[in-house]
Amino acid sequence: MNFLRGYCGKILMVNLSDSTFEEIEIPDTIYEHFLSGVGLGAYILYKYVPKGADPLGPDNILGFVSGLLTGTGSFMTGRWMAVCKSPLTGGFGDANCGGTFSPAIKQCGYDGIFFKGQAQTPVMLFIDNKGPQLLDATALWGLDTVATEAAINQMITAKKKLAIATIGPAGEHQSLIAGISNDGGRMAARSGVGTVMGSKKLKAVVLAGSKMIHCENPETIRTISRDYAKKVKSSNLPPMVTGAILPLMGKSMIATDKAIPIDGMLSTAIMKKWGTGFTNTMGMTMGDTPVKNWKGSVVDFPYLKYRHMNPDLIQKHETQKYHCYSCVIGCGGLCDIKNVTNGRFPHTHKPEYETVAAFGSLLLNKDRDSIFLINELLNRGGMDSISAGNTIAFAMECYEKGWLNQEVTSGLDLTWGNAEAIMTLVEQMIAGTGFGAILQNGVKKASEILGIESAPLAIHAGGQEPGMHDPRLDPILGIHYSCDPTPGRHTIGAGSYYAYMRIWEDVTWAPKVKLGEDKSEEYEATNQVGLKSMVNACIKQILDGSGGCFFAMVSGLNHFKIFDYLNAATGWQKTPNEYMTIGLRMQTLRQAFNVREGINPRNFKMNERLSGHPPLKEGPLKGKSFDMDEMMGVHYQFMGWDKKTGIPTKTALEDLGFCDLEMEDVTHD
Amino acid sequence: MKVQIYPPPFANLNALDEDGMLILEPGARLSSVYRRLKIPLVLQPLVICHVNYQRVKLNTQLKDGDVISFILPLAGG
Numbered sequence: 001m002n003f004l005r006g007y008c009g010k011i012l013m014v015n016l017s018d019s020t021f022e023e024i025e026i027p028d029t030i031y032e033h034f035l036s037g038v039g040l041g042a043y044i045l046y047k048y049v050p051k052g053a054d055p056l057g058p059d060n061i062l063g064f065v066s067g068l069l070t071g072t073g074s075f076m077t078g079r080w081m082a083v084c085k086s087p088l089t090g091g092f093g094d095a096n097c098g099g100t101f102s103p104a105i106k107q108c109g110y111d112g113i114f115f116k117g118q119a120q121t122p123v124m125l126f127i128d129n130k131g132p133q134l135l136d137a138t139a140l141w142g143l144d145t146v147a148t149e150a151a152i153n154q155m156i157t158a159k160k161k162l163a164i165a166t167i168g169p170a171g172e173h174q175s176l177i178a179g180i181s182n183d184g185g186r187m188a189a190r191s192g193v194g195t196v197m198g199s200k201k202l203k204a205v206v207l208a209g210s211k212m213i214h215c216e217n218p219e220t221i222r223t224i225s226r227d228y229a230k231k232v233k234s235s236n237l238p239p240m241v242t243g244a245i246l247p248l249m250g251k252s253m254i255a256t257d258k259a260i261p262i263d264g265m266l267s268t269a270i271m272k273k274w275g276t277g278f279t280n281t282m283g284m285t286m287g288d289t290p291v292k293n294w295k296g297s298v299v300d301f302p303y304l305k306y307r308h309m310n311p312d313l314i315q316k317h318e319t320q321k322y323h324c325y326s327c328v329i330g331c332g333g334l335c336d337i338k339n340v341t342n343g344r345f346p347h348t349h350k351p352e353y354e355t356v357a358a359f360g361s362l363l364l365n366k367d368r369d370s371i372f373l374i375n376e377l378l379n380r381g382g383m384d385s386i387s388a389g390n391t392i393a394f395a396m397e398c399y400e401k402g403w404l405n406q407e408v409t410s411g412l413d414l415t416w417g418n419a420e421a422i423m424t425l426v427e428q429m430i431a432g433t434g435f436g437a438i439l440q441n442g443v444k445k446a447s448e449i450l451g452i453e454s455a456p457l458a459i460h461a462g463g464q465e466p467g468m469h470d471p472r473l474d475p476i477l478g479i480h481y482s483c484d485p486t487p488g489r490h491t492i493g494a495g496s497y498y499a500y501m502r503i504w505e506d507v508t509w510a511p512k513v514k515l516g517e518d519k520s521e522e523y524e525a526t527n528q529v530g531l532k533s534m535v536n537a538c539i540k541q542i543l544d545g546s547g548g549c550f551f552a553m554v555s556g557l558n559h560f561k562i563f564d565y566l567n568a569a570t571g572w573q574k575t576p577n578e579y580m581t582i583g584l585r586m587q588t589l590r591q592a593f594n595v596r597e598g599i600n601p602r603n604f605k606m607n608e609r610l611s612g613h614p615p616l617k618e619g620p621l622k623g624k625s626f627d628m629d630e631m632m633g634v635h636y637q638f639m640g641w642d643k644k645t646g647i648p649t650k651t652a653l654e655d656l657g658f659c660d661l662e663m664e665d666v667t668h669d
Numbered sequence: 670m671k672v673q674i675y676p677p678p679f680a681n682l683n684a685l686d687e688d689g690m691l692i693l694e695p696g697a698r699l700s701s702v703y704r705r706l707k708i709p710l711v712l713q714p715l716v717i718c719h720v721n722y723q724r725v726k727l728n729t730q731l732k733d734g735d736v737i738s739f740i741l742p743l744a745g746g
Contacts, residue, residue, distance in 0.1 A: 231722040237740075238717065238724075245715055256678045261689035263675035263738035266719055270740070514687040 006072045006215040006569035012110045017117030035545030036068035039586040041083030055087035056199040058118045065112035066105040067547015071213035072569045073221040076552035078325030082193040089463040091594035092485045093191030098324030099183035104163030108209030124204040137203035144168045144380035145181035158208035165205045168382025171198035173432045176441040177387035185379030216571035229328045235269040243312035250285030254620045259517035264500035264556040275331035276353035277311035287473045287620030291361045293393035297619020305366040340369040348376035357468035358389025367419035381430030390465035391443040397457045410434035462604030464488035472624040479533045483635045485590035487604040491550045493536020495522045500554040506576035510535045523626040530634035538583030585656045592666040601646025670733035677739040681707035700727040
């Protein structure tokens, strides 16, 4: 086994039921088939989670997996993945996060740390160079994520700064939309990964290893990194450019129906200045940002309201910018919020666009200060802001229709835009009390409790709530909301991401976006759309197998040379086309996991409101609609899955090859 | 000579071929790209343009193969 290939060649399996540890060696061929990160995670889950396992039972496995490129000297590759069988969707669950946790996994000598079984009392895993040990965490149970990190730093003395991943109260009482936090509130939020951690009574994973991470050709990696960093460094906005221009940019982008070539590198200048918050106002005018539980538009949340989300106003609170490990963009920031929370919380991470939209326009809430507070509440409580915002939007629409009254809502007036009620409800959801106890498990469960007539108002795909980007603007986004084995996520693929990536310069079969192409063609289930969505799905798996950052990918693969990075790290001499086959295999394995668990892929279709049924009557997306069933079919077809059912075909499974995994249960003639 | 253009959405796209290439006279300057793309005068102060990932002045002389990028925001988060 060669340990100079960017990966460690082994994982740690922790059995929480009997407090034992097992190091499992992973053959090189597994990395060549699935990379690391989400691919290695899918391999382990498929192999070791028994069919039909209860997501919240001892048979489920929760993994923390580093990326193949993490720690090799490559830039923008410091993300870690949490993987498990999702209690939210019943299928493959994963979430990823930046910060400093990903290299710490490898510095302990493992590509991934996996947990099976369930502890009797709260525990935390601690690993340093001497090895792993389980420590009593009873005293930490009940603390929020920030307080937990602080307490652990008091309890444990190590030679290096501890890397800590932890759950908050939401995960402890097994809210189905709980995430895992690291670095003081950065969240791997999706799929209910924090719920599974809570079910195992695993409060925290604490890493302090300092082992070296080796790769095959570090000099080539340094050269690629230097070239990328040089371009990012020189991409800057002039000081006179303010947030006031962002709504104009949004209008200009929606004004043309023609595709234009895009240089994603220059867009990093915007990320450096504002982080993801630039979309707060730009998304309103271009129609990307959902409004009023996805049934409204900028007409319902006009300039006089959305101007409060101008990222310049959020930046005024920013006291410090920060970068994730190996990042050269640095979109993160810390904000001083003492004055907007009456001193309750001194600071919070700069709210991401997703949180601002989910608790702003989606709820018709123009109170920016409330969003700072909610951001910190969710980070500390360990709850997914996308799912929480969508679920409250559902409740507000039910309230508007008179299906809910204050007897049911614990006295809360859920009128659109009532910031006080929203803040109270968030606290209830995190604590699992009051009306929050009904909403804490996400919109699908809430709808099941409130009655069948509320289902059309429950915006989700396969049980998971969608990110804050509207498929009526970009239908390929809807394909990924509905077809990804972990549905509802906005970072898998979209027509716009495809245009930014310029992947056709590397992958010979990827269709080129030509100047002047009619963008309205993306509303039809054509072969071109199917091929683009397939490319998106495959490259995203490669990214998540490598620990790569989404924003590096959309800065353009002509700049972020992920295929060259992988060859330099591993010594493989694979072509981009061969890597895309790996991506296809990873995605197919995740889909096979779902099929084996009895999931009908067609049931992951997102709420019809998101495909324009009925169409919006006003705003930038007025009248836009498409046939989601047809779109899903064409995506399945190009993935090598049955066009009608979404089940991977026998031919596809045989062609791809899955090493020692047993695939008979999912084959389809 | 040919240069690669990543234009803003409001540009005159007819000046470009389907790969976004623009043919210019040898020795042309960046200002001539603005003219050919018909960037409105009123928007010119708001337009952010780099040549080979460096900010340059409008009178910068271009050479064959230069990459001229106008800023466009990406989505996600």
